[in-house]
Amino acid sequence: MRRQHPLTIVVSYLTLLFLYLPLFGVAVFSVNDARRGLVWKGFTLKWYVKLFQNEWILEAAVNTLVLALVSTLIATVIGTLLAIAMDRFPWRPEASSVLDLILHIPVVIPDIILAAALVVTFGLLRMISTIFEPGLLNMIISHITFQIAFVTLVVRSRLVAIGRDVEEAARDLFASNWYLFRRIMLPLLMPGIVAGAMLAFTLSLDDFVISFFTAGPQSQTLPLYIFAAVRRGVTPQIHALSTLVMLATVGLVIMMERMTRRQEKKEEPDVPSAQIDTHGISGQPWPMTPNPCKEL
Amino acid sequence: MVVDMNQNPNQAADKGLDLRHVSKMFETVKVLDDVSLNVMPGEFFTLLGPSGCGKTTLLRIIAGLEMADAGQVFLGGTEITHLPAIKRHVNTVFQSYALFPHLTIYENVAFGLRARKFPAAEIKKRVEQRLEMLDLSRMARRRPHQLSGGQKQRVALARALVNEPDVLLLDEPMSALDARLRAQVQDDLRRLQRELGRTFILVTHDQAEAMVCSHRVAVMQEGRVVQCGTPEEVYDNPRDSFVAQFLGAANLIPATRVPGGVDTAFGFLALEKEPPWQTGAVAIRPEWIGIGDKQPAVNGIRARVKEIVYRGTNYDLWVEPGPLRVRTSSYRRIDPGRDVWLELSPEELVVLENETA
Amino acid sequence: MKTKPPDSILIWFGELTTRRHLLKRGMLLLMPGMLWLMLFLVLPGLVLVLVSVITRGAYGQLEWVLTLENYRRLAGFSLFGWTADYLMILWRSAVVAFVTTLVSVLLSYPLCFFIAGRPQRTRYLWLTLVIIPFWTNMVIRTYAWFLILSPQMPIARLAAYLGIIAQGAPLYPNAFAVYLGMVSIFLPFVTLPLYASVERLDWSLVEAAKDLYASPVSVFTQAILPQTMPGLSVGIILTFVPAMGVFVVPDLLGGAKYMLVGNLIQQQFGPSRDWPFGAAISMGLMVLTLLGIMVYRRRGKDLETV
Numbered sequence: 022m023r024r025q026h027p028l029t030i031v032v033s034y035l036t037l038l039f040l041y042l043p044l045f046g047v048a049v050f051s052v053n054d055a056r057r058g059l060v061w062k063g064f065t066l067k068w069y070v071k072l073f074q075n076e077w078i079l080e081a082a083v084n085t086l087v088l089a090l091v092s093t094l095i096a097t098v099i100g101t102l103l104a105i106a107m108d109r110f111p112w113r114p115e116a117s118s119v120l121d122l123i124l125h126i127p128v129v130i131p132d133i134i135l136a137a138a139l140v141v142t143f144g145l146l147r148m149i150s151t152i153f154e155p156g157l158l159n160m161i162i163s164h165i166t167f168q169i170a171f172v173t174l175v176v177r178s179r180l181v182a183i184g185r186d187v188e189e190a191a192r193d194l195f196a197s198n199w200y201l202f203r204r205i206m207l208p209l210l211m212p213g214i215v216a217g218a219m220l221a222f223t224l225s226l227d228d229f230v231i232s233f234f235t236a237g238p239q240s241q242t243l244p245l246y247i248f249a250a251v252r253r254g255v256t257p258q259i260h261a262l263s264t265l266v267m268l269a270t271v272g273l274v275i276m277m278e279r280m281t282r283r284q285e286k287k288e289e290p291d292v293p294s295a296q297i298d299t300h301g302i303s304g305q306p307w308p309m310t311p312n313p314c315k316e317l
Numbered sequence: 318m319v320v321d322m323n324q325n326p327n328q329a330a331d332k333g334l335d336l337r338h339v340s341k342m343f344e345t346v347k348v349l350d351d352v353s354l355n356v357m358p359g360e361f362f363t364l365l366g367p368s369g370c371g372k373t374t375l376l377r378i379i380a381g382l383e384m385a386d387a388g389q390v391f392l393g394g395t396e397i398t399h400l401p402a403i404k405r406h407v408n409t410v411f412q413s414y415a416l417f418p419h420l421t422i423y424e425n426v427a428f429g430l431r432a433r434k435f436p437a438a439e440i441k442k443r444v445e446q447r448l449e450m451l452d453l454s455r456m457a458r459r460r461p462h463q464l465s466g467g468q469k470q471r472v473a474l475a476r477a478l479v480n481e482p483d484v485l486l487l488d489e490p491m492s493a494l495d496a497r498l499r500a501q502v503q504d505d506l507r508r509l510q511r512e513l514g515r516t517f518i519l520v521t522h523d524q525a526e527a528m529v530c531s532h533r534v535a536v537m538q539e540g541r542v543v544q545c546g547t548p549e550e551v552y553d554n555p556r557d558s559f560v561a562q563f564l565g566a567a568n569l570i571p572a573t574r575v576p577g578g579v580d581t582a583f584g585f586l587a588l589e590k591e592p593p594w595q596t597g598a599v600a601i602r603p604e605w606i607g608i609g610d611k612q613p614a615v616n617g618i619r620a621r622v623k624e625i626v627y628r629g630t631n632y633d634l635w636v637e638p639g640p641l642r643v644r645t646s647s648y649r650r651i652d653p654g655r656d657v658w659l660e661l662s663p664e665e666l667v668v669l670e671n672e673t674a
Numbered sequence: 675m676k677t678k679p680p681d682s683i684l685i686w687f688g689e690l691t692t693r694r695h696l697l698k699r700g701m702l703l704l705m706p707g708m709l710w711l712m713l714f715l716v717l718p719g720l721v722l723v724l725v726s727v728i729t730r731g732a733y734g735q736l737e738w739v740l741t742l743e744n745y746r747r748l749a750g751f752s753l754f755g756w757t758a759d760y761l762m763i764l765w766r767s768a769v770v771a772f773v774t775t776l777v778s779v780l781l782s783y784p785l786c787f788f789i790a791g792r793p794q795r796t797r798y799l800w801l802t803l804v805i806i807p808f809w810t811n812m813v814i815r816t817y818a819w820f821l822i823l824s825p826q827m828p829i830a831r832l833a834a835y836l837g838i839i840a841q842g843a844p845l846y847p848n849a850f851a852v853y854l855g856m857v858s859i860f861l862p863f864v865t866l867p868l869y870a871s872v873e874r875l876d877w878s879l880v881e882a883a884k885d886l887y888a889s890p891v892s893v894f895t896q897a898i899l900p901q902t903m904p905g906l907s908v909g910i911i912l913t914f915v916p917a918m919g920v921f922v923v924p925d926l927l928g929g930a931k932y933m934l935v936g937n938l939i940q941q942q943f944g945p946s947r948d949w950p951f952g953a954a955i956s957m958g959l960m961v962l963t964l965l966g967i968m969v970y971r972r973r974g975k976d977l978e979t980v
Contacts, residue, residue, distance in 0.1 A: 025787070025788065025791045028784070029784045029787050029788055029791075030788060032781070032784040032785075033784050033785045033787075033788035033789075036781045036784070036785050036861070037785070037803060037804075039781075039858060039861075040804070040807045040858060040861060040862070041803075041807070042822060043815065043818030043819050043821065043822050043858065044807065044810065044814075044815070044818055046818055046821035046822055047814065047818045047821065050821060059821070059824060059826045059827070060826075098706075099706050099707045099710055100707065102703045102704075102706055102707060103703070103704065103706070103707030103708075105703055106700050106701075106703035106704035106707070107704070109687065109700075110696060110697065110699070110700035110703075110704075111684075111686060111693070111696065111697070112697075112700070120708070123711055123715065123716060124711070126715060126719075127715065129911070129915060129967075130915065130919075130960065130963065131915055131916050131918050131919025131920070131936075131959060131963060132916065132919065133919040133920075133921060133936050133939055133940070133956070133959070134722075134919060134956045134959060134960055135715075135718075137722060137939060137943060137952055137953065137956045138718035138719055138721065138722040138956070139714070139718050140943055140949075141718065141721050141722055141725050141949060141953060142714070142717060142718040142721045142722075144736075144949070145721060162714060163714075165710070165714075166710070166711070166714045166715055169707060169710060169711065173707070185687060186411055186413050186415035187415050187417060187418075188687045188688055189382050189402075189411070189415070189687060189688040190409070190411055190415035190416075190417075191417075191428070191432075191688070192381075192382070192401075192402045192403055192687070192688030192689060193380055193381075193382070193402055193407075193408055193409045193477075193688065194408065194428050194429035194432055194476070194477075194480065195403045195429050195432045195433050195480070196403065196428075196432045197403065197432070198689070200432050204428075205417060208419045209417075209418070209419055223809055226811075227809065227810075227811050227812070229811070229812055229813055229922060230921070230922075233940075234940075234943060243811075244811050244812075244813045244814075247811070247813050247814060247817070248813045248922065248926075251813070251817040251820075251926065252926070255817065255820055255821075259817075263811075263814045263817075263818070266810075266811055266814060267810055267814065270806065270809050270810050270811070271806055273809065274802060274805050274806050274809055275802070278798065278802055278805070282798065381685070381688070381690070382685060382688050383685060384683065384684060384685045384690075399690075400690075401685075401689065401690030402685075402688050402689075402690070
């Protein structure tokens with residue numbers, strides 16, 4: 022291992038500390054037996070218990086999950102179809118790059134602009150039908166919109182990684198369209214689809230800005246709840262809620278990491294052929310014959 | 318679905334491949350220019366050439382993975398030009414092997430049979446037989462990423478062969494292997510083909526590979542077949558400087574036709590056969606040049622050894638005038654500075670027929 | 675550019691088919707996504723532009739009268755003369771985003787080198803440590819600073835001792851708190867893409883530079899920077915752009931006095947109920963963002979040709 026400059030090491034540790042200090046603070050004070058203030062008064066889990074008795078919080082939690090699940094499901098399906106359509110068909114390059122550009126918009130612009138645009142659009146759509154009141158439907162639609170971009174990007178990169186060879190090999194081996202799709206494309210694509218879905222799911226759970234703009238009174242999500250509560254005044258209950266959310270995040274991250282590592286292992290590059298096959302085709306050790314050409 | 322349960326394994330040996338006037342363009346580049354070839358049934362045929370000469374494209378056209386702009390492909394007398402790949406009795410070993418990463422070795426090899434809905438018992442029998450034949454039985458339950466390069470290649474071979482194709486296509490299958498393994502695999506491949514008696518078509522840029530394995534070689538350059546014949550024919554009688562130099566070391570001597578032979582920078586050289594051109598070139602391989610102390614009767618050149626390179630199996634001498642490369646056996650070390658007589662015997666001088674200045 | 679007739683037969687990924695058939699199938703797969711994006715991405719964008727040039731009615735409703743008033747207001751011209759207020763906010767947002775990105779980059783490099791220097795097996799553990807805050811909700815990560823900056827904590831006490839703030843006051847809301855919050859949130863946005871490049875660094879180039887007596891600064895700019903450019907670029911874009919539009923951080927940690935563009939926009943769609951003005955500001959932010967990206971791209975190209 023390269024010898025590392027002590028300054029690098031110190032700065033790195035400090036940086037990590039900087040990242041985690043606030044979060045530790047929240048976790049620590051979520052088990053502090055004190056209603057307010059920062060004096061340690063003993064360990065308690067009562068704030069966590071209170072969470073489960075709080076109707077608003079439970080409702081927000083349910084909303085958050087429903088929103089994430091529904092939007093992820095739809096966005097994954099649409100995004101996957103879109104990725105396949107973009108990568109595996111001979112479009113004209115101009116058409117292809119326009120679509121590519123559109124897809125990158127949600128990724129590149131500040132999400133507040135997207136939120137504003139959606140709010141305004143829903144406002145106008147409300148004139149056509151009242152289902153576009155601020156609420157869960159608007160939120161689901163908005164989430165799907167930015168999720169599609171991410172799912173498509175992930176699935177596309179998986180498609181590129183799969184490459185052409187495998188499909189051509191399958192055709193060479195007499196596979197029909199349906200057989201090819203079912204036995205080769207879908208299984209190979211699945212890790213990408215799952216990765217895209219997990220990404221979309223996490224983005225939805227985490228989303229604040231877009232939810233904030235499109236939410237209605239009955240469709241609070243956890244991030245919205247926390248924001249509103251914090252503005253009124255920080256309580257240990259909020260700390261407890263936040264700590265739970267953080268733990269859930271950690272769980273999700275670890276799960277995602279596990280999956281990518283397992284996938285990477287499967288596709289490790291060649292074992293170097295330094296281990297020579299000393300057994301030729303017939304299974305016997307190779308005789309040292311000079312000038313094998315003469316056998317022609 | 319194509320089901321050929323009753324195909325006699327020996328039938329394959331009766332089907333030859335016929336390419337007539339095949340051309341293909343990519344964008345503005347003419348990748349294949351009016352290529353016509355005839356591959357005999359049961360033959361090991363090699364398409365040899367540098368990268369970009371169109372050999373892989375030709376192979377893919379035979380496989381059904383590319384479409385020719387013009388020309389026809391015949392297999393055993395039947396035209397297959399417009400047949401899709403899934404209907405052709407032709408299988409390919411890809412350069413990257415293209416093994417299905419999510420399937421076991423067994424499932425990989427069984428793929429083509431399963432796709433054609435063979436009965437399970439038949440599949441089991443055939444697959445196990447192939448795995449056994451290629452020494453892969455131990456690996457049947459493993460996944461491709463667990464195998465070494467050489468093993469993967471054998472799987473790709475098994476996967477193709479289990480379908481008893483009329484022609485087996487191999488696209489530079491050894492380029493991913495290291496040198497030592499490559500030599501071994503070349504021998505294995507040759508033996509395999511001789512044993513099976515099935516038509517193999519190999520694409521490679523490695524001339525040693527072509528020589529070791531093939532019954533016949535077609536040398537390609539820039540979309541054209543420039544010479545076709547057995548390895549001996551192509552090596553001993555190249556038709557132009559490209560073929561001469563691609564197949565091995567060759568001394569190229571520009572020449573002008575005169576009665577009885579040619580006029581060169583070394584003076585008059587007698588030839589067995591009159592060249593068809595007025596000015597062109599003749600060639601002689603380093604190992605065909607005689608070297609000694611006495612002036613030879615015909616085509617002798619007085620020369621001085623400038624440099625000597627030891628290659629284990631032989632010495633390479635660089636002599637002036639020329640410079641000419643002469644190859645002697647490792648028993649005869651001739652030091653630089655010595656004057657010698659070279660014999661460019663008329664039997665050994667090759668007239669490069671297609672080489673006009 | 676010669677286009678092939680739709681009926682031409684071709685072989686695509688090994689399948690023999692016609693161009694027309696292929697594109698028909700492609701369209702089927704493309705339709706759902708395309709329609710959705712048209713309806714809920716492109717259309718809203720156009721609507722936003724449209725709304726930015728109409729008027730706000732007396733009760734906050736939309737009146738379909740075309741006007742450039744919103745943009746004029748943004749530029750500072752109103753009934754009461756010219757104020758630089760809104761432009762200041764835009765400028766401040768750009769500065770905050772820029773500084774946040776800069777500091778994040780400066781802290782990310784050592785962190786990336788550190789992680790890359792860890793033994794192979796533990797590297798992903800360290801990376802996970804960076805990934806966890808990355809995915810943690812922004813609201814939580816922001817308000818968590820309330821604790822660190824509260825009056826009883828050392829930092830606030832130090833600031834009070836130095837007379838910067840009043841005794842017993844928390845070290846927020848103010849600009850400093852906003853910067854703290856911003857950097858702590860956006861740091862992983864730079865670290866993670868940058869790490870992808872740092873991991874692939876060819877250290878032999880660095881050693882070659884040192885071998886040729888280059889100063890540490892030179893070693894960095896000549897051997898390290900060019901190689902890490904791809905990851906760095908992604909990190910910078912992923913940080914600068916969202917940082918321009920963020921409103922949670924300035925809202926919680928900056929208070930009413932330290933407004934950024936995000937707050938301003940949020941206000942128009944919330945209490946002030948002035949959608950046209952909000953749309954206009956959004957457009958302004960969009961322009962600023964695009965400018966930022968373009969400037970960065972151009973400087974990046976200059977650096978590459980050096």
